[in-house]
Amino acid sequence: MTQTHAAQPRELPSTWNPADVEAELYERWVAAGYFVADANSDKPPFSIVIPPPNVTGSLHIGHAFEHTLMDILTRRSRMQGYEALWLPGMDHASIAVQALVERQLRDEGIDHRDLGREAFLERVWQWKEKHGGAILSQMRRLGDSVDWTRERFTMDAGLSRAVQTIFKKLYDDGLVYRAERLVNWSPEMRSAISDIEVEHKEVEGELVSMRYGDGDGSIVVATTRIETMLGDTAVAVHPDDERYKHLVGTEIELPLTGRKIPVVADEHVDPEFGTGAVKVTPAHDPNDFEIGKRHDLPMLTIMDEQGRIAHTSTQFDGMDRFEARAAVREALREQGRIVAEKRPYLHSVGHSSRSKEPIEPRLSLQWFVKVGPLAKAAGDAVRDGRVAVHPPEMTKRYFDWVDNLHDWAISRQLWWGHRIPIWYGPNGEVVCVGPDEEPPNGEGWHQDEDVLDTWFSSGLWPFSTMGWPVDTADLRKFYPTSVLVTGYDILFFWVARMMMFGLYAMDGVEPFKVIALHGMVRDAHGKKMSKSAGNTVDPLVWMDNYGTDALRFTLARGANPGTDSPISEEWVAASRSFCTKLFNATKFAMMNGARVPERLADRGELTDADRWILDRADQLVSDVDELLEDFQFAKATEALYHFTWDEFCDWYLELSKVQLDASGAGVGDNSSPAQDQRPGADVPQDAAERAERTREVLGYVLDVLLRLLHPTIPFITETLWTALTGRESVVIADWPEVSGAAADEAAAVRIAAAQKLITEIRRFRSDQGLKPGQRVAAKLGGVVERGLADHVPAVRVLARVTEPADGFTSSASIEVGLSGGNVSVELDLSGAVDVVAERKRLAKDLAAAEKELVGTDKKLNNEAFLAKAPADVVDKIKARRETAQADIARINARLAALPEA
Structure with missing residues (x-):
């Protein structure tokens, strides 16, 4: 995709404050037309129609969850080069709106039946214009990349024409009829x-x-x-x-x-x-x-x-x-x-x-759809593979429903909605009127008083919103839609109706290629949210407190196909910490000159750490692609989280600090510059060249990472990516691809060994009572033999151990087992540990461990307890005893090694 290049990368704010940027960024995206789909483009199409929220609705956590998933798919497809259309709109919600306006009128002392049908409908339209659609502005807050130029409402003129057209077609084909049948009756709504x-x-x-x-x-x-x-x-x-x-x-x-x-x-x-x-x-x-x-x-x-x-x-x-x-x-x-x-x-x-x-x-005279042939077609479309249900195990539930459908009561005794286009004559005549036909007139003729079920018009949504029954460019480009993302709880209602009507109206062409089903959002304990239980959450409050990206990341991280998703405020707060971590990492990289290169240096010119992180980035691209293609949002988000936090921030950024030190000595280290001593290395690198290559790798990996993260956390990635690259917008950036370079397994082995060595030294230091920032001299034996000579500067910097000087005395040592042999680590703790304080601390820890051992032994030696306790409880107590025994042995060994005070 073509982008405008800025002369220089942009400056980042000192801290990440989502409220400062989210609204402005979203409106900039809309104004730039990034979300507008072109029906005449040569790009392959990708399309989703939004499950239309009720016009009375506001954004609840279920909406936020579902919209996040749809936005991930849409933003990614747009970056992949598809002509991406995410079509928004609202449902007129017959019963909900009629009940609301009736209630308002009662508060004014007016019975809506006294007001009359036409005057009542005027009041409904007034309410809709003034109060309806609050959820649309809330969708903007969530970052929905929908095409607002194509916003639809189920009572729009075009959609009303579609309703009248399909009713007439069904009537002429003998698929709608009027009969007395048993229905669900609401006495309050009548x-x-x-x-x-x-x-x-x-x-x-x-x-x-x-x-x-x-x-x-x-x-x-x-x-x-x-x-x-x-x-x-x-x-x-x-x-x-x-x-x-x-x-x-x-x-x-x-x-x-x-x-x-x-x-x-x-x-x-x-x-x-x-x-x-x-x-x-x-x-x-x-x-x-x-x-x-x-x-x-x-x-x-x-x-x-x-x-x-x-x-x-x-x-x-x-x-x-x-x-x-x-x-x-x-x-x-x-x-x-x-x-x-x-x-x-x-x-x-x-x-x-x-x-x-x-x-x-209640037995009532109603209009019905004869669903037999329509339901058979809906079942056949899945059976023959034209439509896939995801996850596949949900397919049986789909068949259980469509194969056993009863005729559908479509008439409602309301005034707000699509009025049934049937006229009755004075002599028992019944005439169905199409959209281009004049209704019969004359004495005794009258239209049916009822309106159609809201699900009737929303069942046409995938094609009525694109202009049907007119043959439009949108229909030709974007129908059938690519995927329907919706909850398994309405698989039987809305999804089945769209399948039946889509196949029927569109000459056997299915309304979507994939039905991707998700579960319900539940509270942190897995319980269904309800006002009566007091466990509902307002996503808008969480967006205010933690930022939209944090909410979206949390929702995506819990989205396993077809299963319910728990959520808690603590998890959203943790996602805010993740965003802050990403912001700080990018800011650090940019402050140290990270840049996105036109072309990376040959892998042979890079360090082990550089090649390792590039290989891990390639694997991440591959994994995320595979998982998102399979609608595994949770696993894809988890992979992004762990790469960002565990590999990039915790390891590569720390290793890069050593490489970025132009002196080659490392942070606070007095060692000499490390030359490239790898077997087969062609050209030794000096520290300046190494630093420059590191800046390029930092920029390259961040570029890839921010683009991969963008569909899930769009606001912070837009801020960081445009600052890093100086380009126009990550919204229209290309989706990352695997580089094609062969993975360097040997470098990965050496990095893993260095990581283990650093981790073990840190643990050993902690066991010796050293403070995290405290530096002590250490001898490292066997690093050359293990192929880790190049990594000694990084080990010393990250493990806070310095080169031994004259008079070095070894007072504590460990052996770290690595592939191919051990590395010995000897520490000089003389003067580094407050022996009195350390003995006091260890004595306290020893007393706690001994108390735990006594308590677990008491339970495990109690036959009555063992006879009644569940096996898993007994296993946990045994594990606690083993931990206590290990702690006692470790603490006693440490006490024995300490010099006398």
Whole structure:
């Protein structure tokens, strides 16, 4: 990608403060048009459509998680040279918005039904313009690299045309129909609602057993919804249940109603549950509805739209369903028909996710989509490999759903939404009107009052947002989309609908190539977040406190495909520390002249440390590519973290400090400059040349690292990369590629040996009670034989040991085992250790270790404890005893080695 080069690298601020740069950087990216996709370009396409958040929504942690993953894929693809489109937009959220505006009107003393449909819709649009879409500005804060020029709303004119077009097509093809079916009913909204808008909760209710009939012809049934007995039209028993065979085919009196109902035999009944007999209320229970269809039973709707008892011709008509529950129970009690009551009785009850009320299964006249052929096509697209489900183990769940789909109720008794384009005539005529057709007019003609389920229009999202039904350049370039990133929890709802509609509307072309499923964000203990549990988090607060990059890095680091992701504030704080570490490392490199070279020097001209870090950078590029291609965000982020912190910062930066010392002596070291003594080395390097090569390697590796990190932490990488390179923006930089140079395994072995030697000396120093910055003289034996002569200056600097002078006395020594033999380390501790203080410290540590040993021995010698304790607990205590024993031996050896005070 072409970039403008600045004359000099830019200066970095003294410290990293995300709030100072994030908003300004984002608006600069948008103004520069970096996120705008060109449908006419020759680049290969990459496209994602955003799962449209509700217009009422605000950015919650689930949004932040999902958007971070989508942004990683989009930013990386853009850097890889794809024409990348991430298309944003919002869903009109019929039920949520209607409920919100209704509530506002009630606060003003206005019933929306008195206001009328048109005036109500005007109020909704006013609310949308004033308050809707807060989440869009929050997406900017998160750094979403979406193409704002293509922002869509499901009630836009173009998307409304798409809805009307596909409804007409489905109608003409016989795939939509109107019928009475059982639906989820919200009495508060007075509307059917979708399955995904139903939350099942465990609640304490009652289980009431009651007797129908009298004498030998009586049957006891049990229910948690006793008021629905008013709508019973049968009692069902299992065909093989000998207890009731004499009653099958007879009629029994239904108490309180004066009606007689049949006893039917149905294999759905479990003879082992309860009494083995169940009441059948086909109009108010899904299982009973199926029994009713099999036995051609009457289906009596005994509740009106508001959940009040109606049409029973009993004293209960007009009562609210919950009021009726108590009244029916007491009336049955008066008749002596209550056999048993279990209270409280814990059972699952569906609640509306919007109004929070218990939903009511209710027989209702609704419009349905005949999903059979559509679902088959959606299943076949995955079976034949046109669409991949990731992770693959989720494929079975996909098939379990699409292969068993029931017809979909698409009508909603609301005003806000896409109105069903059906007109009814005075003589029973039914006309479906397409977008270019005039609706029938004249006396007696009227449009259907209902609107379509929100999921109907969002099911068209991958192609309606690109202009369908018009043949647009966007559709030709970006459809099918590359990947759908979404939660496994809506695999069955939104994903299945997009698959069905995409294949149907787009002549068998799938809406996306890959369905990449992620899990839910949970709290640090793995528990589901909820307001009632008090464990929800506000990502905006964490972004304020720690910066957007820290939040994004934490979310990506927990994103394993298809599994839930825990998060805590401590982890976000740790990610902020990571960003600070990266900032400080880059600042150090730049202060020491790091620069990105046009071409690196030949590997033969570089030190072991240089070649090692270049090889590790190559491996990192390869690993991150492989992991992101497999949507392994967590593993890719983990690899970036450990390379940055453990290899680049903890080791290469420290080694580079020695190499950057133009005197060649190392920091505070009096050794002479090290010449290149490697076997086969052609040209010795002087210290100045070595320093210059190191600056180039520092710049090169940082350039690669910052580009690899950019999709995950865009703000800090933009700041650092542009400062380091002087170029326009990392957003449009090229994605790193493996250099192609052969890895130097021998250099890696020598660096590993040097690292082990330094680590062991540091540990040994600590055991001897030396302070971290305290320097002592040391003899290093065997370094030449182990091929580590070149690394002695670095070892001395990083392990804080100096060259021995005349009069050196060895008072402590260790052997460090390396491949090919040992290196001996002798320290002169004379005058370096406060013997009295050290003996006091060691005595305290020894007492603690001995106490631990006594405590663990006591437990492990207690037969009663061992008999009851779990095996893992016993193993942990044994491990603690071994540690205590080792500590005691180590401390005693140290005490013995100390001189007398």
